[in-house]
Amino acid sequence: MEYITTNEILEAIHGELVLQGEETKHNNVCIDTRIIKERDIFIAIKGENFNANDYAAEASKKGASICIIDEMKFEKTEFNKKTTVIKVADTKKALLMLAKFYINKLNIKVIGITGSTGKTSTKDLIAAVLSAKFKVFKTLGNFNNEIGLPMMIFKLDKSYDVAVLEMGMSHFNEIHNLCEVANPDIAIITNIGMSHIENLKTRENILKAKMEITDFFSGDGVLIVNSDNDLLQDITSKYELVKTGIDSLADYTACNLKVLENKITFNIMDNGNLIETGMEVNIPGRHNILNSMLAVACGRVMDMSYKEIALGFKKLEVTSMRLNITKGKKFTIINDCYNASPDSMIAAIDVLCDTHGKAKIAVFGTMKELGDSAYDGHKQVGEYAKSKRIDLLITIGEFNDAYKEGFNDIDKCRSFETYNEAVSFLEKSLKKDDVVLVKASRYMKFEGVVKELENINDKEVIKK
Structure with a gap:
């Protein structure tokens, strides 16, 4: 992080100086006292279930060079004398205003x-x-x-x-x-x-x-x-x-x-x-x-x-959980469980079909934020999976019926309420050289399903 002065920060965020500490070169901006380091700028953000203003004095004691707050919940004497304390109307807005000032400086x-x-x-x-x-x-x-x-x-x-x-x-x-x-x-x-x-x-x-x-x-x-x-x-x-x-x-x-x-x-x-x-x-x-x-x-x-x-x-470095393909000793896993929408589901099905292997299996969960289009969106993905001749569709979540209606093949579509039920079924069903795609919206945390599938592959290797 490039050096910015206390006066520049005050002007950028329209802040009020509560306590004057030492002027120093700052390491970073931090919003979490659990990871704060000495000479960091701490910005106390309010969330739905927490108020970081409660931890401003703790940030100071851990070495924060500046604490930016929108509520004064401590006595001034509780702050480290080296820490500058600045009060603003809204720390979320202050975070944006300071970032705007900083990037313009670069x-x-x-x-x-x-x-x-x-x-x-x-x-x-x-x-x-x-x-x-x-x-x-x-x-x-x-x-x-x-x-x-x-x-x-x-x-x-x-x-x-x-x-x-x-x-x-x-x-x-x-x-x-x-x-x-x-x-x-x-x-x-x-x-x-x-x-x-x-x-x-x-x-x-x-x-x-x-x-x-x-x-x-x-x-x-x-x-x-x-x-x-x-x-x-x-x-x-x-x-x-x-x-x-x-x-x-x-x-x-x-x-x-x-x-x-x-x-x-x-x-x-x-x-x-x-x-x-x-x-x-x-x-x-x-x-x-x-x-x-x-x-x-x-x-x-x-x-x-x-x-x-x-x-x-040739220098490409991809972000994890997005079409990451892992070939195990028994079967291949396509981990695309970071997020999901009808368009990205369809794209992932295409990748599943392009991946070498025997049976092609899709494990799908709920796609969020589709509103009134949710049922039709899940049904559309089921229809596309059927059109691509997916060998087995496994679904988990509230739109199992929509997937099932779209796929329209009772013998090749299995629905489950929990991850454990689905993984238990897969452990019995997956065969050598099969390919399994795992995908759902982020909140379903399907990386847990991927982890269990990876464990199945490890167990199989040990048995051999």
């Missing part, structure tokens, strides 16, 4: 990524491509909301050329607020699907919310979109607009596609001209060609050559 190129699905994969791909030419920072995991994004910004320093920041939302104005902080120079929209339709009611409203990513563009801002998506195909923008795709008319189009078990290869048509440099990316799935094309376009906007882009793809 003079760094910012790329913002949003979309209904594929944000994290596209973030990883863009960061890999750009790393062939620039020093790149990318959002860790999916720290992409009004708490997570500023915490990522504070990890930046002047050594970075580019920050690739993921931006999530579930309501109007959330992307707007994130972009007021990060002020992206380049914005990426992966697609417009069904995620968060429970809150926003229509896909057109979801598009409107995602388009907030351009709200703070300057005159040279660039918007890059996947024009294979029906709602992005015909959008217009007063800023520079770059379209990518496979099947649509676009500025950059993928052709000569090969979707293999553990990688994708493709060529590029640049405004109708075939580019000789071929692209090879070590992740599965046709949908990841679309995500990769967004990275290609981003590289070109950043004046990278196609050879540099191809080299960048």
Whole structure:
């Protein structure tokens, strides 16, 4: 973290100085006293079930250089004399305001990524491509909301050329607020699907919310979109607009596609001209060609050559629990249990079908935030699994009946109420060289199912 003075912080967050401590170089910004380190700036955030103002004096005693609070719940004498205490009207707003001040101080190129699905994969791909030419920072995991994004910004320093920041939302104005902080120079929209339709009611409203990513563009801002998506195909923008795709008319189009078990290869048509440099990316799935094309376009906007882009793809480091394929001694596990929507379920089914093995088995749970479309969304996924001739569909959760209706094969669809029941059934049913896909929305914590399946593989190895 670059040095910022107490006066700069006071001005940035419109704070009131309660206690003057020592002026020092700060290590980091922290919102959790359990992991706070000496010379950290502590910001006391209120959550639904806690109030971090209760722990401000503890943060001071652990060595915090500055405590930013919106409630004074201690006597001044309880604070370390080295700690500066600043009071604000709202610490959540102060976190955003300080992050905005800090990133503006760095003079760094910012790329913002949003979309209904594929944000994290596209973030990883863009960061890999750009790393062939620039020093790149990318959002860790999916720290992409009004708490997570500023915490990522504070990890930046002047050594970075580019920050690739993921931006999530579930309501109007959330992307707007994130972009007021990060002020992206380049914005990426992966697609417009069904995620968060429970809150926003229509896909057109979801598009409107995602388009907030351009709200703070300057005159040279660039918007890059996947024009294979029906709602992005015909959008217009007063800023520079770059379209990518496979099947649509676009500025950059993928052709000569090969979707293999553990990688994708493709060529590029640049405004109708075939580019000789071929692209090879070590992740599965046709949908990841679309995500990769967004990275290609981003590289070109950043004046990278196609050879540099191809080299960048070889540096890819993917975020965990997203189509991670593990081949065990007995069977293969596809771990894609970080999140789920109808579009991402369909993409994962395609990867399951492309993975070498005997029986193809899907273990699916609930997809959240679909609102009135929830039953039909789960039914649609069941129908798609049936159309791809999945050998066995196992479902867990409140929409078992919707999956079953869509799959429409009572002999090849089994429903369970608990993980343990499903895993017990799988332990008896899985055979050598089978492939099992595990996927659900994050709140179902299906990584527990993956862990149990991995244990089954280990037990089988020991028996042999």
